[in-house]
Amino acid sequence: MWHMYGYSNAWYWMLGMSLIKILVVVGITILFIKLINREHSYRSSSKALEILKEKYVNGEISEEEYKHKKKILKS
Template identity: 35%
Template sequence: MMFARGAYGIGRCLSGGFFGPWHMMIGLGLLIAIAAVIILLVRKNKATGNDDDLLAMLKERYVRGEISEEEYINKRNTLTRR
């Protein structure tokens, strides 16, 4: 049986068969790299969404008359400059 412990089993992978322990390290490295890319993309999307929410709240404050047009323009420019 191919997956039994023995010639083709775990012992062979760790003792130099196929690529030895290197193929396990390469696989682990690829998994870590993929996870890092996914985390960075998720963080980037969350950061972009927050700016949209802040601009919407700023617009609401301007429409309700809580801030002047000058304040609105200055704060909008500050938020979109990032």
């Protein structure tokens, strides 16, 4: 009897809206994870450059080796 009043397809709308909400939450979660990973990657690279500079200043590596490794870390 409900379908006679135009309510037979209401569940399509509910399902569609639920899927959209789920996709939005998943999308925000993925963006958040990428942001965290990028920040962590930046810190790791920065720390590696600091260690490289210390080794160069202490004379543990040559200028040529320093430049080569710095180029690799920045790429």
